[in-house]
Amino acid sequence: MLSAQSLPVVRATLPAVAGSLDAITAAFYRRLFDDRPELLRDLFNRANQASGTQRQALAGAVAAFAALLVERPGERPDALLGRIAHKHASLGVTADQYALVGRHLLDAVGEVLGDAVTPQVAAAWREVYWLMANALVAIEAGLYARAGVAEGDVWREMEIAGRTRQGDDAVSLTLRRTDGLPTEPFGPGQYVSVQVELPDGARQIRQYSLSAAPDRKTWRITVKRERGTTGSPARPDGEVSGRLHAHAREGDLLRVSRPFGDLVLPDGDSPVLLASAGIGVTPMLAMLDHLALTSARRPVTVVHADRSPAAHAHREEHAELVGRLPGAAFHVWYEDAAGAPDAVAGHPVRQGRADLTGLPLPAGTTAYLCGPLPFMRAVRGQLLAAGLDPAAVHYEVFGPDLWRTAELPAAGAA
Template identity: 75%
Template sequence: MLSAQSVPVVRATLPAVGASLGTITEVFYRRMFQERPELLRDLFNRTNQATGSQREALAGAVAAFATMLVEQPDERPDAVLSRIAHKHVSLGVTADSYPLVGRHLMAAVGEVLGDAVTPEVAAAWDEVYWLMANALIAAEARLYAYAGVADGDVWRPMEVTERRLEAHDAVSLVLRRTDGLPTRPFLPGQYVSVRVELPDGAHQIRQYSLSTAPDRKTWRITVKRETAGDGSVPDGEVSSRLHDNAQVGDLLDVSLPAGDLVLPDGDTPLILASAGIGITPMLSMLDHLARTSSARQVTVVHAARSPHDHPHREEQAELVARLAGAELQLWYEKDAHLSPHSGARSGRPALGHLRPRPDSTAYLCGPLPFMRAVRGDLLALGVHPSAVHYEVFGPDLWLSR
């Protein structure tokens, strides 16, 4: 909770700071990478920096956090930060990073806003930052403790034991520990980070959902080859490297599982809606439900450009068929008639025909426009906003757009 003296200062300056956050975060990253260039090479996603999406996501998170502090002072804003905390743990971020970030962020505020940043304003926004930072530090410490590892000790070598093409641009890699011990347990829907050395010597990290149910022997990730298409930024550095080079017998640096989009226990109805490679966390949930012979009512919605672009298409259909209370709805932008699923529809998903029970829980994963549209449909159908959960592959731009 903000101190009494800082609340009116933050409230009064929030419009000006919020309007400038895009520039502030741009200056922040520039300053920090000038001092610590290795962070851009070996920790931060270089593609997201080039596109500006990471700056946009940071600005949205700071604005949302500050707004909650002044408009909802009796509520804990930690929930806003849960997604960030899980991402940080998957990267091995530790508490000693936060003073560096705070110093450059506050310097960026001063550089952008100039004389408007009085000592009183600087103190108030420094308080906002450290409330946010300390909430993240505490959340990350709990996650490390729960995993039973020292803070930041998340990386383990994993051996590729199987490689399979799941669509023309998606390949799955099955991974096992090199010491012969069982894999670490995870919750259906979680992800791991993979750290890859690139030809220029940089180590870049990307997150990939675990695309099967928890298994004591192996993990599986599914990697879509990312392409920029217009040449404005490089094609996916890590995904291309894995597609072109990862073979059976190779070792990969893989983090502990993380992520807060997880399937809860219970018997209430589920709606699993995905698009493209967003199918992967839903596969983990479906696989878990099938292995446990769940009787839950499950509506599975998936959208893709075409049946040819639908990764794990046959596996998804097989898992749904194993669940007595499940139904599969497919939407393809083109060539829906080529789908082996007789009920495949043409066009973009429109869920107005569904009749979800009021106690349904929905999980969404895919491009942001898809998730916004599906969420809107579900809310209109009576699903409670608190029951709609989502996962974004890449910087979380939901709050900033």
């Protein structure tokens, strides 16, 4: 909760700060990387920095957090912070790093807004930052404790036990511990971070969903090769995915984090809808595998959209898992359906973009979405139009989360 003296200051200055957040976050990252260049090399995603999406996500998160402090002063908006905390934990972020970030972020506010940042304004926004930072530190401490590791100690070497091509642009890598011990359990839908050394010496990190249910012996990730836009320096080929596709082989070692992520399928008997597009199928595979292994009897509706049958990673496995669930419904759309079967798991294949309008949904359905933001926005809109409660729609974003923050109060001003 903001103090009585800071609340009116933040309320009065929020429009100006929110309207300048893109410039503030740009100045922040410049200051941070000038001071600590190793953070860009070994912690932050260089591709997201080049495209500006990380800057947009940070701006939206700060604006949304501040707006919620002003509009709901009696609440601490932990729901907004949970997704960020999981990502931080998967990177091994530690509490002491928040002081460094806070110094450069608040200095960036002063650089951009100049004389408008009076001592009173600076103190109020310092309070906003530390409310956010301390809340994240507390959540992350709980995540580390549940993972059974010391703060930030999430990394270990794992051996690639198998590699399998999955569709046109994806490979799955099966991972096992080098000490022969069982892998830790995880929630179906969670992800791990993978750190890869690149030719220039950088150790870049990316997150990959665990694409099969935990079996206490191995984990599996599925890596899509990211294709850039020709001639666009802001959209280069994926340097980590490209490296893994070209060089990761059975017997190699990968540096992998413990599992994290807040999109987890809970046990129970209520109906669920699992909607994915493209490589967003990966957390859904783990959920379906878990449902099949536990002989779940709950109603399950599965939706998937892809460019083509050849692009559909784990296509046969996807259908086989649905087929193992009694009464499960499977709805598949391909933008180019040439070569697709007329039906998958007994359900028709459609051409075009996914359209859930009119799709029968049992009462009490909870939806889990993963895929490109336009797909998830469209599906969410169709589900809400069908009467689904907004609180019953959960999602996973690969990369900076530009969705949740854009929908929260004042975030659009960033």
